[in-house]
Amino acid sequence: MSSASRNSSHAVRARRLLALMHHLEPDSVTPVPDLAEALGVSEQELAADLELLSVCAADRYDPLTNVPLYVEDGLVHVFGKMPALDRAVRLTSAEAHALVTALQAVGRGSDDPLVTALIAASSGVDTGEVERVVRTAVSPDAGPYTVLASAAARRERVCIDYQGLGDPEPRARTIEPLAMQSERGAWYVHAFCREAGALRTFRLDRIRTAEPTGAHFTPHRFDATGAILPSENLPRAVIAFAPGVTPPEREWPGSHVIQIDAPGTVVAVPYAGTAWIAREVASFLGDAVVLEPFEVREAVASFVTGETNPCRRIV
Amino acid sequence: MTDATERLVNLALFLATAREPVSTERIRSEVAGYPTGQDDDAFERMFERDKEVLRQTGLAIEATPEGLNRLDASATFATEVTLSPTDAAVVRTVGAALLDDPAFPFADDLRYAITKVAALEVSPTPALSRLADEDPETQGAHVAELSAAATARKRVTFGYVNSAGEPRTHEVEPYGLFVREGRWYAVGRDTELDEARVYAVSRMSDLSLNASRPKSPDFERPADFDVAAFIGLPFQYGPDEPFEVTIGFDPGILWRAQALTSGFGTFVLNGEGDDATATWAVTARNRRRLLRWVIGNGPGIHIVSPLELRGELKVGLAEVVNAHE
Numbered sequence: 001m002s003s004a005s006r007n008s009s010h011a012v013r014a015r016r017l018l019a020l021m022h023h024l025e026p027d028s029v030t031p032v033p034d035l036a037e038a039l040g041v042s043e044q045e046l047a048a049d050l051e052l053l054s055v056c057a058a059d060r061y062d063p064l065t066n067v068p069l070y071v072e073d074g075l076v077h078v079f080g081k082m083p084a085l086d087r088a089v090r091l092t093s094a095e096a097h098a099l100v101t102a103l104q105a106v107g108r109g110s111d112d113p114l115v116t117a118l119i120a121a122s123s124g125v126d127t128g129e130v131e132r133v134v135r136t137a138v139s140p141d142a143g144p145y146t147v148l149a150s151a152a153a154r155r156e157r158v159c160i161d162y163q164g165l166g167d168p169e170p171r172a173r174t175i176e177p178l179a180m181q182s183e184r185g186a187w188y189v190h191a192f193c194r195e196a197g198a199l200r201t202f203r204l205d206r207i208r209t210a211e212p213t214g215a216h217f218t219p220h221r222f223d224a225t226g227a228i229l230p231s232e233n234l235p236r237a238v239i240a241f242a243p244g245v246t247p248p249e250r251e252w253p254g255s256h257v258i259q260i261d262a263p264g265t266v267v268a269v270p271y272a273g274t275a276w277i278a279r280e281v282a283s284f285l286g287d288a289v290v291l292e293p294f295e296v297r298e299a300v301a302s303f304v305t306g307e308t309n310p311c312r313r314i315v
Numbered sequence: 316m317t318d319a320t321e322r323l324v325n326l327a328l329f330l331a332t333a334r335e336p337v338s339t340e341r342i343r344s345e346v347a348g349y350p351t352g353q354d355d356d357a358f359e360r361m362f363e364r365d366k367e368v369l370r371q372t373g374l375a376i377e378a379t380p381e382g383l384n385r386l387d388a389s390a391t392f393a394t395e396v397t398l399s400p401t402d403a404a405v406v407r408t409v410g411a412a413l414l415d416d417p418a419f420p421f422a423d424d425l426r427y428a429i430t431k432v433a434a435l436e437v438s439p440t441p442a443l444s445r446l447a448d449e450d451p452e453t454q455g456a457h458v459a460e461l462s463a464a465a466t467a468r469k470r471v472t473f474g475y476v477n478s479a480g481e482p483r484t485h486e487v488e489p490y491g492l493f494v495r496e497g498r499w500y501a502v503g504r505d506t507e508l509d510e511a512r513v514y515a516v517s518r519m520s521d522l523s524l525n526a527s528r529p530k531s532p533d534f535e536r537p538a539d540f541d542v543a544a545f546i547g548l549p550f551q552y553g554p555d556e557p558f559e560v561t562i563g564f565d566p567g568i569l570w571r572a573q574a575l576t577s578g579f580g581t582f583v584l585n586g587e588g589d590d591a592t593a594t595w596a597v598t599a600r601n602r603r604r605l606l607r608w609v610i611g612n613g614p615g616i617h618i619v620s621p622l623e624l625r626g627e628l629k630v631g632l633a634e635v636v637n638a639h640e
Contacts, residue, residue, distance in 0.1 A: 011368040012423075014323035018372050019430040040414060040426060056321055058328035060347035065332065084331030088393045088431045089373040095428035098421035102428075105446070106409050114402050118432050122393035132541045133465060135493035136419075136446065150404035152440035168614060169567060179441040182412055184448055184497035205574045224443050250448060250497060283610040285603070285631025289638045301639040304632050 016041075017053050022088050024069060026081045032074050047071055058083045088122065096123035097130050105136040105182065106145045137185060144210035145180070148189045152177035157194075157215045161208040166275035166303075170208045175200070176217040179224050184250075192220045231270035237277055237296040241265045242287040252280065266291070274299035322348025327369050330376060331391075336383035373431075398433060406432065407439035418447035418499065420459035448497040449517045457516050458492055458499045464524045465489040468532030470506065474520040487514070488534040491542030502545045504534070513545050548579055550608050553601025560605060561619040564593040568615030575612055594619060606631065 020039065036046040050071050058065035068080035091099065096119055100110065108115050110127035119127050144160070151158045158177060161170035175191035178199075182188075186203060193200040199222060231254030238258070241247050247267045249255050259266035271277040278299035281288045290297045329346045330337070343349050343358060353361070366376050366384075375390035398406065410429040413419040447454045464471045472486045487503040490511065494500070499516040525533055564572050569584075572593055576582055580597030599605045606628050609616050618625045 010319040010323065011371070013320040014327075014368060015372045015427060017320065017324050018327055018369075018374075019427050023430070039430060040410070052318065052321060053324065056324040056328060057347065058325070058332040059345055060325070061345065065328065067328075084328050088395070089391055090375075090393045091428050091431055092371060092373045092424070094421070094424040095373070095431070098424035099428040099432070101421060102409050102413050102419070102425050103406070105413065105444070106405065108405070114398075114405065117396055118398075118406075120394075121396040122432060132543070133491040133536075134462065135491075135542050135546060137494075146401060146405050149408040149440050149442075150401040153404040153408070154400070163571070177440070179443070180408055180412060181442065182416075182444040182446065184445065185495065205571065208570050222441075224441060279611060282632065282635050283607040284635075285606060285628070286634030286638055297639045301636055304636050 013049070013052075017049055017056075018085060018089065020049065020053065021067070021082050021085045024076070024078045024082060024086075026078060028076075028078045030076045030078075032071065032076055035076055050076055091119075091123040091125070093123065093125055096125035096127075097134075100125070100127050100130045101134050101136050104131065104134075106149075106187070107137060144207050145187055145204060147210040147212060148177045148204070149180055151212050152180065152189075154212075155216050155219060157213045157217055158191075158210050159213050160202065160210045162202055163206045163208060164275075165279060174213065175202070176220070178219055178222040181224070190222060190224070192217075234270035234272055235293070236268045236270050237293065238291040239267055239269055239281060240289050240291055241267070241284070245284070245287045247288075248280075271296065275303075278303040319348070322346065323365055323368055326365055327372075327374060330369075330374070330384065330386040331388075333385070336379045336381070336385040338383055342384065372427075393431065396432065403433055404440065408442050411439035412442035412444035413446075416444035416446055416451070416455075418451035418455045418458075418494075419444065420455045420462060446494050446497070447499055447517070454499050454516050457519055457522050458501075460522055460524060461489050461492060461501050461516070465491065465503075465536075467524075467529070468534055468536065469529070470525040470533045471503075471522060472525075473514075473522040475514060476518050476520075485514070487512070488536075490536045490540050491545075492516075493542050493546050495546060496549065500545070502542055511545075548577065548597075548608070550599045550601045550605035551579075551597075553604060555600050555602055557598050557600050558621070560597060560599050560621065560624065562595045562597065562609065563617045563619045564595065565615035565617075566590055566592055568613070569593055571612075575616075602627065 023035075023039070032043050032047055032050075036043045039046065041049075050069060053067050054069050054071070056067050057063070065083045067082060069076060069078045071077070099118065100115060103112070103115050110116075110131040115127055119125055148158060155176075157174055159172060159174050162173055163170040174194045175189070176194070177189050177191045179190045180187065181190060186205065188201050188203050190199065190201050192198070199220065234254070239247075241264045243264045245264065247255065247257065247265055249257070249267070252267075252269050255267050255269040257265055258268050269277060274296055277296055281290055281296075281300045282303050290300055325346045325348055326342065329342065339362060342362070349358060349361065370376055373391065375387040377385055377387050379385060406429060410425060410433075414422050414426055416422070419425070445451065461471065468488075470486055470488050472484060474482060475485050476482045486506045487501070488506065489501055489503040491502045492499060493502070501514045501516055502511060503514070504510065505512045566589055569591055572582065572595070576595055576597070580595055582593060582595050585592045585594065602624065606624070609618060609628070618628060
């Protein structure tokens with residue numbers, strides 16, 4: 001390891017230890033796993049950091065200025081007050097910048113009360129200036145993110161009005177929110193839907209209203225896979241695109257090209273229900289044609305001629 | 316032998332507990348970790364480096380006119396903010412999502428920011444994020460470099476393959492960055508073209524920052540620059556000449572209008588209550604993408620004008636039916 005790398009790793013670790021200090025409550029006992037989870041570090045890393053912190057002192061000649069803690073049997077024992085730095089240190093400009101851009105991603109812009117309160121209390125950074133230079137979200141509105149994230153943390157059921165694809169009106173559902181996910185700028189909530197009796201994923205910008213019900217739940221088992229639509233076990237539609245038309249592979253999760261030969265490209269697209277794929281194919285206005293299966297071909301035709309046709313006023 | 320990390324923490328604690336400014340000599344003797352027998356120049360370099368590291372964590376370490384060292388408490392410590400459980404959940408959950416997203420380039424700083432501002436009692440909701448879907452690690456690394464260059468006002472050069480597949484090297488003064496639909500974009504003045512351009516970060520290669528005179532800016536960002544001016548809706552990018560379109564929103568979908576229009580164009584509400592409708596005038600550059608947008612976000616959205624675009628939609632939908640009957 002080079003001297004510069006060593007200095008950098010010491011700096012990073014010192015930054016971590018200093019950030020940890022104001023969370024160590026005097027005369028407290030905290031399980032290492034709880035503290036590690038709260039700080040977002042591994043238990044081993046935290047235990048090593050605490051070990052090192054326990055030998056630090058303000059004055060090498062005064063044992064009363066040692067950091068008063070020890071780790072034993074997986075518990076962090078703090079047996080007195082920190083000698084100093086027991087209050088939150090102001091954010092550096094880079095930290096404030098990171099926080100502002102992160103909150104932007106959930107629709108909290110530079111003039112949002114939470115953003116202004118946090119930054120005013122801890123940094124001199126101009127949040128508007130940060131927003132003029134970096135944008136992590138196009139829309140200033142992330143919908144009911146706040147209600148769902150906090151309800152998930154409290155394990156509280158939420159009643160939502162949700163406008164599914166193809167639904168002419170929003171429908172009421174009671175959900176048990178389990179996890180939040182951002183995918184290419186759109187937020188989703190993974191939840192147990194009590195109406196469906198199964199896990200479902202809801203796109204936040206299709207939720208018209210979200211109200212906590214006050215009723216709590218025991219979370220269902222949920223493994224986040226990283227995919228909004230796990231596509232391994234889904235049926236596939238085969239779709240041919242007209243020459244010169246590029247299939248929207250990035251917008252269609254799990255799709256792949258199966259033929260590039262003239263006269264056009266053919267792709268296989270996984271689908272969970274026909275409403276979504278019918279709408280997508282129709283939106284290509286004849287430049288995309290479903291070859292199979294029949295149920296998807298039928299769904300496309302019905303989509304255009306049916307009552308939910310988005311353009312029925314002019315067709 | 317004292318670990319270098321331990322020495323840094325010791326120095327921070329020493330300065331934070333000192334009741335008055337302290338001399339460098341006293342620090343050398345009382346802070347555990349400075350080697351005994353170290354020559355003065357080596358000590359001086361180590362001490363200056365240590366102070367700089369601590370400054371980068373947020374500690375305001377100053378020198379008095381007499382050459383003594385002090386920690387400015389008012390500039391170091393934050394005013395206490397007590398977040399409501401709801402706000403704490405928002406902060407912790409966005410952190411849980413973005414800290415593990417390789418396309419979010421500010422994760423390290425975000426981790427420390429959240430540790431400083433948010434109480435730990437609120438557990439984050441499980442959360443995931445995928446800001447970028449094409450090689451997110453590379454996009455994240457490039458955006459970190461571009462952001463550093465924009466902050467330091469340093470020019471960058473990179474190879475770039477445009478949408479026509481033509482490779483070329485660009486020198487750019489980076490002004491800003493935005494992410495849209497799974498891709499990061501950089502906005503900056505191309506020094507050869509002498510105009511502001513937008514570049515997809517995923518198409519960059521061999522990105523390098525002008526290393527000469529690292530502490531001297533190469534350029535100034537225009538005072539009125541706002542990266543938002545370069546962000547568009549999907550149908551606002553494309554090959555067509557810009558044209559004005561008016562889109563109507565029926566009452567049943569009006570509640571989604573704010574999210575769908577994202578503050579672009581001119582939005583006019585017609586009427587009140589449950590029967591209210593709206594029209595939205597906006598500039599477009601891609602007819603096909605616009606029609607896809609209308610279909611993809613309906614029902615309840617229709618084209619008011621231009622009339623020929625309505626006709627194009629009607630003909631296109633008839634073709635869809637013919638092809639699938």
